[in-house]
Amino acid sequence: MVLTVVGLGPGDPELITLKGMRAIEAADLVFAPASRDRGDSLALRMAEPWIDASRQQVIELTLAMTRDTAESGPFYAAAAEQIAAAFAACAETTRQDAIRGVYLLLGDPLLYGTFAAIGRALRTSAPDIAVEIAPGVTSFAAVAARTQMTLGSGDGRVAIVPASTTMNAADLQRLLADFETLVLMKAGRALPHILDALDELNILDAALFAERVGMPEEEIVWDVRTLRGQRRSYLSLVIVQRGR
Numbered sequence: 001m002v003l004t005v006v007g008l009g010p011g012d013p014e015l016i017t018l019k020g021m022r023a024i025e026a027a028d029l030v031f032a033p034a035s036r037d038r039g040d041s042l043a044l045r046m047a048e049p050w051i052d053a054s055r056q057q058v059i060e061l062t063l064a065m066t067r068d069t070a071e072s073g074p075f076y077a078a079a080a081e082q083i084a085a086a087f088a089a090c091a092e093t094t095r096q097d098a099i100r101g102v103y104l105l106l107g108d109p110l111l112y113g114t115f116a117a118i119g120r121a122l123r124t125s126a127p128d129i130a131v132e133i134a135p136g137v138t139s140f141a142a143v144a145a146r147t148q149m150t151l152g153s154g155d156g157r158v159a160i161v162p163a164s165t166t167m168n169a170a171d172l173q174r175l176l177a178d179f180e181t182l183v184l185m186k187a188g189r190a191l192p193h194i195l196d197a198l199d200e201l202n203i204l205d206a207a208l209f210a211e212r213v214g215m216p217e218e219e220i221v222w223d224v225r226t227l228r229g230q231r232r233s234y235l236s237l238v239i240v241q242r243g244r
């Protein structure tokens, strides 16, 4: 029994890997995370072209997309149980052990992905399910490609940091003392704080904003001053580059 964790890339269907696409097509079971608050699964929508619901079982796993681990933990544990139960049921119905499943997620699976916690629970509860990873194009790689921004060259240091609503000018200054390029992930809700901090340091021009890259609603904003007072969706990031 094998579960392949497939990074679907940022949203552009052309940016899924062949390995990921083939794993989806070959799967008996397709698992996709769905947000408790929004209900639907963006990963599932993205992977639709490669899924055949007439021969594959599609299972949405409800997760709490929150940084509060006490709140999200039980959802991850329940998701691991659902995965284990689906594998067991499929093995029993088909009377064979070689069941293949995929777990879908955006970007690369090992970068702030939902599978890390599920995988830990699964290793304990269902050690007979082997886990493989099909890496994916990260959101910031897609932004860099889209904008032709070199993220790092020579000795340039690059940091990937989850933004938070407590991020302030001192935090940014500290990071920019150590890194030439900062990729601020999860920037939607934190955007006003990020912009205040950039303004305080007088480096608004060093930042680039990108939302839903690779999707039909993609937006790339070079002049982040125009975003003052706005909060954006979860699928947003800011790249700050010293001396840009």
Ligand SMILES: C[S@@+](CC[C@H](N)C(=O)[O-])C[C@H]1O[C@@H](n2cnc3c(N)ncnc32)[C@H](O)[C@@H]1O
Pocket (backbone or CB within 6 Å): 010, 011, 106, 107, 108, 109, 110, 111, 112, 113, 137, 138, 139, 140, 184, 185, 186, 187, 188, 210, 211, 212, 213, 214, 215, 234, 235, 236, 237
């Ligand atoms: C939970 S993390 C997942 C990251 C993902 N595994 C990756 O490799 O990019 C979610 C964050 O990734 C970024 N992100 C993911 N997809 C994006 C997209 N299409 N456009 C812009 N940012 C995106 C946003 O910063 C978002 O808050």
